[in-house]
Amino acid sequence: MSAPVSPTRALVRRERRRQAGEFAIAAGSAAGTAAAAALLLGLSGWFLTGAALAGAAGPVAISAFNYLLPSAAIRFLAIARTGLRYTERLVGHAAALKALAEIRPALFAGLAAAPPSRSLSLSSGEATARLVQDVDAIQDLFVRSAAPWAALASAAAAVALIALASWPAVLLFLAALAAQIGVGAWIGRTRSRAPAALALKAAGALKDRLQVFAAAAPELRCFGMSDAVVEHLMSLEADLGDARRRGWNAVAEMGALQPALTGVTAAGVLALCLHAPPALTALAALTAAIALDGAGGLLLALDRAGAVDEAAERLDEVLAAAPQRSSRGAPSATIEIVLNGHSHCLASGERWALIGPSGAGKTSLLDGLVRLRDPPPGAIRIGGEDIAELDAGAVRALFSYAPQDARMIAGTVRENLALAGPSADDEAMWRVLALAELEKKVCELPARLDAWIGEGGSSLSGGERRRLSLARALLRPAPWLLLDEPTESLDTATEARILDHLAAHLAVTGQGLILVTHRPAPLALAERTLRLDIGPRAGSPIAPSALTLPQI
Numbered sequence: 001m002s003a004p005v006s007p008t009r010a011l012v013r014r015e016r017r018r019q020a021g022e023f024a025i026a027a028g029s030a031a032g033t034a035a036a037a038a039l040l041l042g043l044s045g046w047f048l049t050g051a052a053l054a055g056a057a058g059p060v061a062i063s064a065f066n067y068l069l070p071s072a073a074i075r076f077l078a079i080a081r082t083g084l085r086y087t088e089r090l091v092g093h094a095a096a097l098k099a100l101a102e103i104r105p106a107l108f109a110g111l112a113a114a115p116p117s118r119s120l121s122l123s124s125g126e127a128t129a130r131l132v133q134d135v136d137a138i139q140d141l142f143v144r145s146a147a148p149w150a151a152l153a154s155a156a157a158a159v160a161l162i163a164l165a166s167w168p169a170v171l172l173f174l175a176a177l178a179a180q181i182g183v184g185a186w187i188g189r190t191r192s193r194a195p196a197a198l199a200l201k202a203a204g205a206l207k208d209r210l211q212v213f214a215a216a217a218p219e220l221r222c223f224g225m226s227d228a229v230v231e232h233l234m235s236l237e238a239d240l241g242d243a244r245r246r247g248w249n250a251v252a253e254m255g256a257l258q259p260a261l262t263g264v265t266a267a268g269v270l271a272l273c274l275h276a277p278p279a280l281t282a283l284a285a286l287t288a289a290i291a292l293d294g295a296g297g298l299l300l301a302l303d304r305a306g307a308v309d310e311a312a313e314r315l316d317e318v319l320a321a322a323p324q325r326s327s328r329g330a331p332s333a334t335i336e337i338v339l340n341g342h343s344h345c346l347a348s349g350e351r352w353a354l355i356g357p358s359g360a361g362k363t364s365l366l367d368g369l370v371r372l373r374d375p376p377p378g379a380i381r382i383g384g385e386d387i388a389e390l391d392a393g394a395v396r397a398l399f400s401y402a403p404q405d406a407r408m409i410a411g412t413v414r415e416n417l418a419l420a421g422p423s424a425d426d427e428a429m430w431r432v433l434a435l436a437e438l439e440k441k442v443c444e445l446p447a448r449l450d451a452w453i454g455e456g457g458s459s460l461s462g463g464e465r466r467r468l469s470l471a472r473a474l475l476r477p478a479p480w481l482l483l484d485e486p487t488e489s490l491d492t493a494t495e496a497r498i499l500d501h502l503a504a505h506l507a508v509t510g511q512g513l514i515l516v517t518h519r520p521a522p523l524a525l526a527e528r529t530l531r532l533d534i535g536p537r538a539g540s541p542i543a544p545s546a547l548t549l550p551q552i
Helices: 007-018 020-057 059-064 068-113 124-138 147-162 167-215 217-222 226-272 278-294 296-303 305-320 362-369 392-396 413-418 426-435 439-444 462-475 492-509 521-525
Strands: 335-339 342-346 351-355 380-382 399-402 480-484 512-516 528-531
Touching (some): 007 020, 007 068, 020 068, 124 167, 124 305, 147 278, 147 296, 167 226, 167 278, 167 296, 217 226, 226 278, 226 296, 351 521, 362 480, 362 512, 399 462, 413 426, 413 462, 426 439, 426 462, 492 521, 512 521
Parallel strands (some): 351 528, 399 480, 480 512
Antiparallel strands (some): 335 380
């Protein structure tokens, strides 16, 4: 029984099948290039040697020597080699890039679809390393897929030409080729694989730490931690440098193997062909040398196998964590929250406020509703079914969420709003900006809706980012609106206007509301209140400890 194929390898196989035609052209072109190179050098050696001997023999031999056909063949092979090499690079790399263009979205989808405990446990730097660095490593599976065919074609051409001079020389060449590939595979497996794996891990760790520390740069400066951070980063850089140095040592060993073996083999072939005509002897020796050089792409692929395997294993962790999508239809919008054995039913269109001290689990409850955290079994039911048993995408379609920690993408106002309403027109965007009391601010920006707001919305204040997050949530047509501290850090007048806008919006749309707030004014939006407390209370229908969700 064959071993199961890893998710990454299965994805690579799928893309190879999709681009099979182009990869076949690339492989054929690579084989043609290698064969043309072997034939070109061998024929050139034969032609130059024959012409020199004819010239030394005198005018009669020169006039009898046919130099037109060999020179025409040499020109043809030179042009063919150049054209085939260009075709192989153009078509092969185009196919590889097309395959990678499909693989990266599939990996991102796997990361997004994975259970929250997995997908959110990856820092942004580590996730970036998986989607960029590791995918770049496995591109060798595409780019170097033609290397075996090139080596085979080069060897076949060499055997055909060397056989014209000496069959023992053919056997010597084949033995040398087998030794070259065997030793190369051994070096790749024992000398290159471990350093390549360490280099991938070290590069990922360095990128991760750089991104984390760059985000906290102001705080690090204020607390005098810059020097300690630099020292830590230098140690990570040293680990990366050491792994790369060990890897390059293996590459140097591989690089020393090829010319040494090539020289020895060419000399051996030359010795075995001395009984043949001089022109054929030159042809055989030069062909053997170029054919061994033609296996260089295969040796490089063997050397890179360790990095490819390590990258595939890291990507498998992302793809394997993605659950299979449920075949069930969209769940009902009725929500049931079970606390301490008591069920609280939130019917569609109702307005609820979650109140209680900090740390009671209010934000965790909202995160559980949109499946950003895994709630305890049976803690949340939607349409009578445990939320953990429902498809995350179908559940999230029920909610529009403005979290307490408003996150913006590096882009424009329009692009940030389009996350919630990809097909929304300008009129709809201006409407929700007005509801969030942000219309005036955006109107003052030079490009208005197309104004760049910086990395993470850095050009906006904290209150403006919160209001843009609120506008984004209002743009999404969903049965429930989840708001976590929507008016925090706003002045009283702005808060009052936004609350009036929200009340009118809810009355028109009929959306349900689940609101988390510590401020008294927003509570006027709610019709019912659910209190969460820290620690069990005797006689209370609510046990906040039962609602505690796992930390990520």
